[in-house]
Amino acid sequence: MIAFGRRTGYDIKQLVDRSTRHFWAASYGQIYPELRRLEEQGLIEGHPEPSGGRARIVYELTDDGRSALDDWLGGGPPLLYEVRDEGLLRLFFSDLADPGQRLATVHEMREGYAAKLAQLKALRDLKGPEMPPGPRLTLELGLGLTAWLVDWCDETERRLEREATDAR
């Protein structure tokens, strides 16, 4: 985020929430200590620039930081990929509950995915078409993927309903 331009910790938090949040979140409790660590390592540099009487530290990338970034961008070690989806967990164990419960769980999942989809759409409409290719691509993927999830839930709900009536 700092490589895109000089940033405060606060800036970074806002940016993350408006861009990478759906596949990589961050909290203040993570950001501020990390900024200190990165500065100790000489990868970034903080400059106090109070705005009025309000404390403010703007960070920028050092040459070392830039080359560390380039290393990471250039790839190498396998890419981390992790998902935690409690809805799916509930669905997995749904054979342990009464039959109607499964349909309710899928519906709950659908609501969750739909809410996420709405957030991503709002983001797209807010940022508009003047986005750089990188952020644009990740947003497009997020929109497509989440829409797929909503559709899957819809189809599965219908299938479960059909099966339930067939069984009668």
Added chain:
Amino acid sequence: MIAFGRRTGYDIKQLVDRSTRHFWAASYGQIYPELRRLEEQGLIEGHPEPSGGRARIVYELTDDGRSALDDWLGGGPPLLYEVRDEGLLRLFFSDLADPGQRLATVHEMREGYAAKLAQLKALRDLKGPEMPPGPRLTLELGLGLTAWLVDWCDETERRLEREATDAR
């Protein structure tokens, strides 16, 4: 997992790796201490059942455990949903690298998703059609979702290649 039948910690680890791993992973370092905590809370009960000279503790659900499970299955608090995808992170920041890098990143992502898809397919072929509906549904979703991701990467690779040649 214990609700599906009596299990050792080792059993649980194997099961998780063969079923929920793609949306909810667990390690020994998490499982064994958690079994102790659940027993302290009276939700499960461990019975030492050595197999030969090999130590072995089989756990089963108590009535309290069963009703705690039912509460969770019945829903309530919003479902946790978290993703960490380093490939997407790299793609997001790809405007900071040279143009060709983006294509390489998308390709790397494709390889990762394809590997995951292969694992899920192996799981399906292994377990076959005699799966209960819950596990079957989550596996189907995993397969569909991961296939969608592979397709997205393929399409995006083609799009980026086309744009690169058009620009010349």
Added chain:
DNA sequence: GCCACCATGTAATCGGTTACATGATTAA
């Protein structure tokens, strides 16, 4: 005899969240 598998566990550490504390600035 050896290797894959069964089986249990812990110590160190990590990455991260939650909740709190503080206070200035700006726009309605």
Added chain:
DNA sequence: TTAATCATGTAACCGATTACATGGTGGC
């Protein structure tokens, strides 16, 4: 004047991973 926003930070805790340590069993 008051609410939203800008801005920094920490303490307590949590959930989890990694790496290690140990040893028995079963099949080739």
